[in-house]
Each structure stands twice: as structure tokens, then as C-alpha cells.
Amino acid sequence: xxxxxxxxxxxxxxxxxxxxxxxxxxxxxxxxxxxxxxxxxxxxxxxxxxxxxxxxxxxxxxxxxxxxxxxxxxxxxxxxxxxxxxxxxxxxxxxxxxxxxxxxxxxxxxxxxxxxxxxxxxxxxxxxxxxxxxxxxxxxxxxxxxxxxxxxxxxxxxxxxxxxxxxxxxxxxxxxxxxxxxxxxxxxxxxxxxxxxxxxxxxxxxxxxxxxxxxxxxxxxxxxxxxxxxxxxxxxxxxxxxxxxxxxxxxxxxxxxxxxxxxxxxxxxxxxxxxxxxxxxxxxxxxxxxxxxxxxxxxxxxxxxxxxxxxxxxxxxxxxxxxxxxxxxxxxxxxxxxxxxxxxxxxxxxxxxxxxxxxxxxxxxxxxxx
Amino acid sequence: xxxxxxxxxxxxxxxxxxxxxxxxxxxxxxxxxxxxxxxxxxxxxxxxxxxxxxxxxxxxxxxxxxxxxxxxxxxxxxxxxxxxxxxxxxxxxxxxxxxxxxxxxxxxxxxxxxxxxxxxxxxxxxxxxxxxxxxxxxxxxxxxxxxxxxxxxxxxxxxxxxxxxxxxxxxxxxxxxxxxxxxxxxxxxxxxxxxxxxxxxxxxxxxxxxxxxxxxxxxxxxxxxxxxxxxxxxxxxxxxxxxxxxxxxxxxxxxxxxxxxxxxxxxxxxxxxxxxxxxxxxxxxxxxxxxxxxxxxxxxxxxxxxxxxxxxxxxxxxxxxxxxxxxxxxxxxxxxxxxxxxxxxxxxxxxxxxxxxxxxxxxxxxxxxxxxxxxxxxxxxxxxxxxxxxxxxxxxxxxxxxxxxxxxxxxxxxxxxxxxxxxxxxxxxxxxxxxxxxxxxxxxxxxxxxxxxxxxxxxxxxxxxxxxxxxxxxxxxxxxxxxxxxxxxxxxxxxxxxxxxxxxxxxxxxxxxxxxxxxxxxxxxxxxxxxxxxxxxxxxxxxxxxxxxxxxxxxxxxxxxxxxxxxxxxxxx
Numbered sequence: 051x052x053x054x055x056x057x058x059x060x061x062x063x064x065x066x067x068x069x070x071x072x073x074x075x076x077x078x079x080x081x082x083x084x085x086x087x088x089x090x091x092x093x094x095x096x097x098x099x100x101x102x103x104x105x106x107x108x109x110x111x112x113x114x115x116x117x118x119x120x121x122x123x124x125x126x127x128x129x130x131x132x133x134x135x136x137x138x139x140x141x142x143x144x145x146x147x148x149x150x151x152x153x154x155x156x157x158x159x160x161x162x163x164x165x166x167x168x169x170x171x172x173x174x175x176x177x178x179x180x181x182x183x184x185x186x187x188x189x190x191x192x193x194x195x196x197x198x199x200x201x202x203x204x205x206x207x208x209x210x211x212x213x214x215x216x217x218x219x220x221x222x223x224x225x226x227x228x229x230x231x232x233x234x235x236x237x238x239x240x241x242x243x244x245x246x247x248x249x250x251x252x253x254x255x256x257x258x259x260x261x262x263x264x265x266x267x268x269x270x271x272x273x274x275x276x277x278x279x280x281x282x283x284x285x286x287x288x289x290x291x292x293x294x295x296x297x298x299x300x301x302x303x304x305x306x307x308x309x310x311x312x313x314x315x316x317x318x319x320x321x322x323x324x325x326x327x328x329x330x331x332x333x334x335x336x337x338x339x340x341x342x343x344x345x346x347x348x349x350x351x352x353x354x355x356x357x358x359x360x361x362x363x364x365x366x367x368x369x370x371x372x373x374x375x376x377x378x379x380x381x382x383x384x385x386x387x388x389x390x391x392x393x394x395x396x397x398x399x400x401x402x403x404x405x406x407x408x409x410x411x412x413x414x415x416x417x418x419x420x
Numbered sequence: 421x422x423x424x425x426x427x428x429x430x431x432x433x434x435x436x437x438x439x440x441x442x443x444x445x446x447x448x449x450x451x452x453x454x455x456x457x458x459x460x461x462x463x464x465x466x467x468x469x470x471x472x473x474x475x476x477x478x479x480x481x482x483x484x485x486x487x488x489x490x491x492x493x494x495x496x497x498x499x500x501x502x503x504x505x506x507x508x509x510x511x512x513x514x515x516x517x518x519x520x521x522x523x524x525x526x527x528x529x530x531x532x533x534x535x536x537x538x539x540x541x542x543x544x545x546x547x548x549x550x551x552x553x554x555x556x557x558x559x560x561x562x563x564x565x566x567x568x569x570x571x572x573x574x575x576x577x578x579x580x581x582x583x584x585x586x587x588x589x590x591x592x593x594x595x596x597x598x599x600x601x602x603x604x605x606x607x608x609x610x611x612x613x614x615x616x617x618x619x620x621x622x623x624x625x626x627x628x629x630x631x632x633x634x635x636x637x638x639x640x641x642x643x644x645x646x647x648x649x650x651x652x653x654x655x656x657x658x659x660x661x662x663x664x665x666x667x668x669x670x671x672x673x674x675x676x677x678x679x680x681x682x683x684x685x686x687x688x689x690x691x692x693x694x695x696x697x698x699x700x701x702x703x704x705x706x707x708x709x710x711x712x713x714x715x716x717x718x719x720x721x722x723x724x725x726x727x728x729x730x731x732x733x734x735x736x737x738x739x740x741x742x743x744x745x746x747x748x749x750x751x752x753x754x755x756x757x758x759x760x761x762x763x764x765x766x767x768x769x770x771x772x773x774x775x776x777x778x779x780x781x782x783x784x785x786x787x788x789x790x791x792x793x794x795x796x797x798x799x800x801x802x803x804x805x806x807x808x809x810x811x812x813x814x815x816x817x818x819x820x821x822x823x824x825x826x827x828x829x830x831x832x833x834x835x836x837x838x839x840x841x842x843x844x845x846x847x848x849x850x851x852x853x854x855x856x857x858x859x860x861x862x863x864x865x866x867x868x869x870x871x872x873x874x875x876x877x878x879x880x881x882x883x884x885x886x887x888x889x890x891x892x893x894x895x896x897x898x899x900x901x902x903x904x905x906x907x908x909x910x911x912x913x914x915x916x917x918x919x920x921x922x923x924x925x926x927x928x929x930x931x932x933x934x935x936x937x938x939x940x941x942x943x944x945x946x947x948x949x950x951x952x953x954x955x956x957x958x959x960x961x962x963x964x965x966x967x968x969x970x971x972x973x974x975x976x977x978x979x980x981x982x983x984x985x986x987x988x989x990x991x992x993x
Contacts, residue, residue, distance in 0.1 A: 139957065140956075140957050140958070141957075173560070173561060174561075180957075181927070181929070181955065181981075181982065182955060182956050182957045182959070183957075184929050185927050185929050185954065185956060186956055188928040188929045189928040189954060189956075211981050211982070214981075215929050215930060215981060216929070219929055
């Protein structure tokens with residue numbers, strides 16, 4: 051009888067220990083923040099372009115300042131809504147939100163509704179950041195508002211004049227190039243438009259195989275680095291400034307689309323991309339004036355304004371977020387989800403700090419107001 | 421047998437000459453004579469029916485001319501010098517082939533010179549010339565649902581272009597709807613009915629074109645306007661303050677519009693703005709009067725002729741109407757200006773003929789400004805009810821008028837030495853009752869300056885008299901747009917020209933809060949009306965609402981980056 055009781059107690063204790071991360075999350079106080087999320091690239095109900103952001107919001111227990119409920123990835127954003135097949139067209143933002151996050155404005159295209167596994171280009175249905183939306187964002191932004199703009203916001207189909215205004219406001223300059231590392235250039239992941247543009251440009255068939263780096267500029271000019279031109283994928287590393295800001299030293303591979311941005315005088319790089327190249331690879335990039343290291347995370351020197359030069363919030367699958375564990379668990383998750391290494395190693399720690407700071411700024415602005 | 425053979429050869433040569441000469445000469449005659457002639461008729465305000473009547477004879481005239489030339493060719497060349505005749509025929513055949521190639525190559529320089537512009541009517545319809553493949557792709561990308569082609573397969577080169585267009589449409593995935601029409605000659609009723617039925621039954625945007633994008637598309641444009649009138653009910657529109665023949669005045673929330681006799685394009689603006697009745701001072705028996713009747717009938721407009729009625733009766737009639745009305749005379753002459761005074765200020769106009777134009781400057785038909793002191797009888801006869809004197813000393817001779825109930829206001833001319841003080845003075849006298857006489861003792865320069873400012877405050881700016889910074893663009897005589905202004909520009913431009921209202925299209929992504937505060941402060945300092953409209957999604961509606969019916973000169977401060985779009989918004993009639 052006594053032994054059975056002991057056994058049960060052990061089981062209970064084990065269960066408690068196992069559930070402790072969940073209990074801690076439930077016991078933890080929530081962080082009310084007034085957030086505005088913009089994502090125009092939601093053709094399907096996977097919400098992948100802002101999935102990573104909402105995971106972090108749930109994980110850090112950020113709730114809506116108004117109703118104190120967790121943000122819902124299905125409804126709490128401005129953009130295209132696949133369930134009703136229409137996009138929002140008037141961005142009504144309350145004055146002075148705590149954080150504005152422009153996740154993606156690329157938009158929704160006809161072929162997207164069938165999955166568009168080949169990445170074929172088709173007629174635009176909705177997309178591009180408008181001059182009016184950007185005005186709304188800046189009009190609502192106050193000193194304590196954190197503004198995060200992520201790739202793809204200023205690229206096509208956003209009009210050129212809007213892009214140059216955003217660039218001026220953010221103190222950045224897009225070089226016109228975007229790029230991506232592919233583990234296999236023959237894979238279906240390589241979009242068909244990239245192959246077609248290359249074939250049109252060179253009159254050669256796309257016969258690449260194996261890992262490679264691809265770059266495309268705004269005029270659809272394609273540059274391909276094959277296996278022999280590279281020594282690895284795209285690496286992310288923190289600058290000294292980044293390390294001091296986030297207290298993070300973990301490097302990571304970055305495996306999705308990025309844009310090559312030059313910071314203006316008011317922006318500084320906290321995180322960088324580095325391309326792993328052979329001498330030939332470097333020569334090819336030099337020919338096209340493509341740098342081999344360039345900013346991944348840019349922060350304004352004076353204000354809480356960030357530019358993320360990649361699809362940082364884009365993750366393929368949703369994970370259970372309501373738990374609290376020490377941060378090395380993220381590295382374990384990164385090992386288990388190789389494709390999402392950057393999300394676990396970099397994006398989560400990065401966003402945790404930014405959200406914490408946004409909350410501090412809100413609190414201090416409220417105390418000043420009081 | 422030999423005779424028959426000779427006759428056959430003669431006929432063949434004559435026929436080839438007639439055909440090639442008629443085609444080559446006809447093509448060039450079309451481009452360099454008929455099209456410019458038609459444009460001239462359009463500019464002069466002739467109706468489509470009148471133009472068709474004239475050009476029909478021009479076309480038949482050319483055919484007759486071709487036959488005459490070919491008979492002369494037979495009599496004087498073929499009969500006498502056969503080798504010469506064969507040479508000439510060869511030249512005309514070559515010329516015909518060249519002209520055919522020129523017409524088929526729609527990107528050739530000669531065709532490009534004569535091609536019409538792209539014109540958009542509302543959200544759904546764009547009119548223009550023959551589309552190349554690139555344009556079809558672009559239309560597809562921009563979400564157009566179809567192309568309406570008016571090319572006629574009876575014309576050899578148009579037949580080839582039509583086939584080419586259909587093939588390209590299939591390739592691009594753009595439906596091509598063929599409704600063949602012939603310019604000036606032939607009955608196009610069937611095609612017009614087909615177009616009406618298509619655009620009524622199918623939603624979406626269409627590109628409509630003929631060969632040059634000038635004549636046939638204009639005919640279709642008018643049809644489209646009548647069909648889509650119901651759609652336009654939903655659309656917010658702006659009305660121009662200036663037609664080709666003179667200014668346009670709006671009253672009662674733009675329900676009563678007074679303006680000159682419209683050109684063909686301007687009739688379209690009236691229809692798009694849902695005008696239902698035309699009130700005309702034009703003699704109904706004159707050629708212009710008959711033309712007006714024809715236009716009113718074809719556009720389902722009620723036509724009321726008021727050439728025998730007093731202006732007061734006309735004013736009272738148009739103000740009581742429920743529907744939108746356009747009151748017109750051939751030009752914005754004194755009749756319309758006098759009517760404007762009655763509608764604007766509810767009093768009789770000044771009898772302007774009592775004042776010499778050398779001595780007096782007029783503000784509409786309700787104000788006269790002069791450095792000459794007119795005698796009391798003239799002022800009485802002119803119906804002046806308010807006398808404002810700007811002098812160094814009070815004028816005692818006006819006392820008698822005062823006793824008769826005329827309002828006399830006296831101001832000192834010593835302080836009116838800057839644009840700011842003059843503007844402030846004119847703002848302070850406000851809209852006085854009855855016809856106003858402003859007597860300015862002093863230099864003619866001060867009279868000119870006050871007159872210019874009053875014109876600006878109540879009507880608009882004369883481009884020749886006005887003074888503009890290089891950053892300012894004139895949209896219409898009472899509407900200008902440009903960059904934010906510094907203090908000096910406010911004085912030298914806004915005040916100098918009598919700008920009534922400054923509207924700031926505020927773009928937070930471009931304008932700093934300090935700049936907004938500065939512009940607001942300057943407006944307040946100089947007592948200029950100032951409105952700020954944020955450049956959000958609904959700025960166009962807010963701007964239209966603000967501009968509609970706002971009299972006097974308006975200056976819109978707008979970001980340079982959206983200047984082109986703004987010009988489209990401000991001229992989207």
C-alpha cells in the first residue's frame with residue numbers, strides 16, 4: 051500500500067515536472083501590447099509569412115492591450131484573408147501602437163490558390179505596399195512605437211516611388227538584388243520564374259544540380275553560383291553591436307530569401323549575412339557588384355526602427371508555443387528542425403528582446419503621460 | 421481578237437492604275453488631310469453628325485477624283501505613250517504597296533505621328549489606338565477583361581491587322597471582341613448595339629480601339645457614356661472650373677452650373693456629371709441652336725431655351741430644379757457673368773457700360789474698382805449699394821449717397837503698402853451687400869494689385885498677370901498645386917495673387933510635423949483659409965468634397981512624389 055502510494059507520488063511528481071513548463075507559462079503574467087501586423091501574402095490558411103511572429107507572441111504571452119486575449123494569427127492582421135478571399139484596403143491604425151510589424155506585402159497571385167509549388171508567376175490579385183498605407187503607419191507611429199519592416203515590403207509589386215519614400219524614411223537603400231541558397235538547384239523549391247529568366251537571359255537550359263546560391267535583381271537578371279563556387283550556405287552572425295544589444299552569440303544558417311540592403315547614415319547593422327564562397331564565386335559576385343557580406347538586421351540609431359533583410363517570420367509549420375524553458379532548448383529545437391534553425395537560434399531571442407523593449411517603452415511613456 | 425486583247429490590256433492597266441492610285445493617294449490623303457481636318461472640326465465644336473456629313477462628301481469626293489485622274493491617265497498617257505503609262509502605273513503600284521506596308525506596320529513613324537492618345541473614361545473603359553502585343557500583355561496584367569476592336573475587315577490592311585490581333589489575343593489570353601465600324605461612311609448601328617449589349621452584360625475593364633484611336637473610338641465613347649450612366653451615379657467626380665471657351669461657375673452644391681457652350685469632350689463631362697437639363701440663351705433657330713437641340717436629343721437631356729426671359733427669371737427657374745442643370749450661352753460673355761452675380765450674390769448686376777474700361781476694372785458683374793472717383797449719378801445708375809473708399813482723407817461728396825441708404829466704408833490708403841496689408845484689407849471688407857464700388861486714391865499700381873487680389877479671392881488667377889514660383893503648376897485658372905512655401909513665397913505668391921484657400925495634402929512619410937506647423941502658422945498669420953487633408957486612402961474624396969463649390973483660387977500643397985497622380989485626380993472629370 052505504502053509502495054503503491056510512493057509510486058503514484060513519483061508519477062505525479064514526474065507529471066508535474068513534465069508539465070511544469072506549461073504551468074509556468076500559465077502562471078506567468080501576460081504582456082499587454084497594442085500590435086499592428088501587416089501581411090499581404092496570405093494566399094492559403096497556413097499564414098506562414100507571419101506564423102513565426104505569432105508563435106513568439108504566444109510564447110512570450112503577449113496579449114492584446116484591449117481585450118487582454120492572445121493575438122490570433124487567423125484574424126489579427128491587416129492584409130489578405132483567404133477564408134473570405136479578399137484583402138483589406140483601408141489600414142486603420144490606432145494612434146501610437148506599441149509595435150507595428152510589416153511582415154510581407156508581396157501579395158496574392160492567381161497561381162497561389164493551387165499551391166503554386168513550382169513558383170510560377172501569375173496575375174496579381176492583391177499586394178504591394180501603398181503610399182497611403184505607409185503614410186498611415188508613419189502617422190500612427192509615436193516615439194515609443196517600435197516599427198519592424200521585413201523583406202518583402204519594398205520590392206515588387208510595391209511601386210518604385212513608394213519604395214524610395216520607405217527607403218528614405220528608414221535610411222536604407224536596396225541594391226536591387228535578392229538572393230537565396232538552395233540545397234539542390236534541381237529541386238522543385240527553385241521557382242520556375244527564376245529558371246525561365248535564366249534561360250531567357252542566357253539561351254541555356256537550366257541544368258544545375260546540387261547546392262547553389264541564386265541572385266535576381268529588379269530587372270530579373272539572374273546570377274547562379276554552383277556547388278564549385280560555394281563552400282557552404284548563407285551564414286548569419288551578430289555584429290558586436292548586436293551582441294551587446296541582445297546578449298546573443300549564436301550563429302545560424304539562413305535558408306530562405308533575403309534582400310541585399312545598404313544602410314544609410316541613421317541605420318546600423320546588428321546582424322550580418324556572410325556568403326561562403328570559393329575565389330571563383332567571389333569573382334562572379336564582384337562582377338555583378340554583389341557583396342559577400344551584408345546586413346541582415348538593421349536598427350535605427352535613435353529610434354526603435356528595424357529592418358529585417360529576410361523572411362524572418364516565415365516558418366513552415368506551427369508549433370506548440372505555451373511553455374517556458376531555459377533558452378538552450380531553442381538550440382535543441384534548431385537541431386530537431388534543421389530547416390528552421392534561424393527561427394529557433396536567432397529570430398526567437400531577437401523578438402523576445404524587441405517585445406520586452408517595446409513593453410518597457412510603453413510603460414515609460416505611460417508614466418511620462420501620467 | 422487582237423482588238424479584244426488590246427481592250428482587255430487597256431482595262432487591266434486602267435484598273436490597276438485606278439486601284440493603286442486611289443489606295444496610295446487615299447491613304448496619304450486620309451493621314452495628312454482628312455484626319456487634321458476632322459480634328460479642326462472637333463476643335464470648333466461641330467457635332468459628330470455634322471462632321472460625318474462633311475467627311476462623307478470628302479471621301480466620296482476623293483473617289484470621284486480618283487476616277488477623273490484615271491480617265492485623264494487613259495486619255496493623255498495610255499493612248500499616247502504606253503511605255504510612260506506602264507511606268508507610271510508601276511510607280512503607283514509601288515506607292516500602294518508602300519502605303520499598305522506603312523498601315524500594317526502600326527509602329528511606323530508616320531502612323532505614330534497621327535495616332536491618338538490613350539484616354540480613360542471612368543474605371544472601366546480605356547480608348548486608344550491599335551494595340552501591339554506588349555500592350556495586350558500589359559492590359560492582361562492590369563486586369564482588363566477584353567478588347568473591343570473597331571477595325572473593319574473590308575479595308576485590306578485593317579483585315580490583316582484584325583487577324584493579327586485575334587491571334588495575339590489568343591496567345592496572350594485576352595478576349596478580342598470585333599465590332600467592325602467604318603469611319604464617316606456606312607451604317608455602324610449593328611456594331612454600336614453590339615458594344616452596348618457587351619458592356620452592359622459583362623463586368624470589368626475594356627480597352628476600345630480603332631486604327632488611329634481618334635475617330636471611331638470617339639463615336640463609341642459617347643455610346644459607352646450613355647450606357648454606363650447608372651454606374652457613374654456611384655462615382656465621386658470633380659467638375660472643371662474652366663471650359664475651352666471660358667470659365668464655369670458652380671452653385672447650390674454644383675447642382676446649377678453656368679458656363680460657355682461646351683466642346684464635344686466637354687459634353688462628355690456634363691453627361692458624366694449627371695447633368696439632366698440644359699438651359700440655353702442661344703437662339704433656337706440659329707445653326708448653333710439647332711445643333712444644341714440635336715445634342716440634347718441624342719443625350720437624353722431636357723433642353724429649355726430662355727433667350728426671351730430676364731436673368732432673374734432664369735436664376736429663379738434653375739434654382740428650383742431638382743436635377744442638375746447646365747446654363748449656357750455660346751461664350752462666357754456678359755450674360756453669363758451677370759447671371760453669375762445674381763446666383764452668387766442674389767442682387768442685380770452692375771450696369772458695366774456706364775464705366776469706361778480704361779478707368780474701371782471689374783470684379784465679376786458685382787464689383788468695380790477704380791482710381792477715378794465717379795460721380796454720384798453714375799454710381800446711382802449703376803446700382804452701387806456699397807462704396808468703399810481707400811483714401812488719405814474722408815470724401816464728403818459721398819454723404820448724399822449715404823443718406824439714400826448706400827453703405828459707405830472709408831479706409832486709409834497709407835497702410836496698404838505690402839501684399840500682406842492689402843490681402844488683410846480685402847479680407848476685412850468681406851462680402852459686402854449689393855454691387856460694390858471700390859475707390860482707390862493713389863497710384864494705378866495699387867488699383868491693379870487690389871484688383872488682382874480680388875480676382876484671385878473671388879474667381880481665379882490670370883496666368884499672364886499672376887506671379888508663380890517655379891515649383892507651382894497651374895491645373896486650372898483657380899486651382900494650383902505645388903510644394904510647401906516659405907515665408908517669402910507666401911507673400912509673393914499666395915497673398916500677391918489673392919489665393920483664397922490653401923489645402924495641405926499631408927503625407928507623414930514625406931512632410932515633417934515641423935513643416936505642417938510652419939505652414940499652419942503662416943496661414944494663420946496672413947488670415948488665409950487653411951485645410952489639412954492627410955494622404956490616406958480616402959484623400960481623393962475629401963479633396964473633392966473640399967474643392968466642390970469652393971469659390972476663389974485654391975493652392976494645393978502636395979508631395980512632389982505624387983504630383984503626377986494628383987494631376988490625374990484633379991483633372992478626372
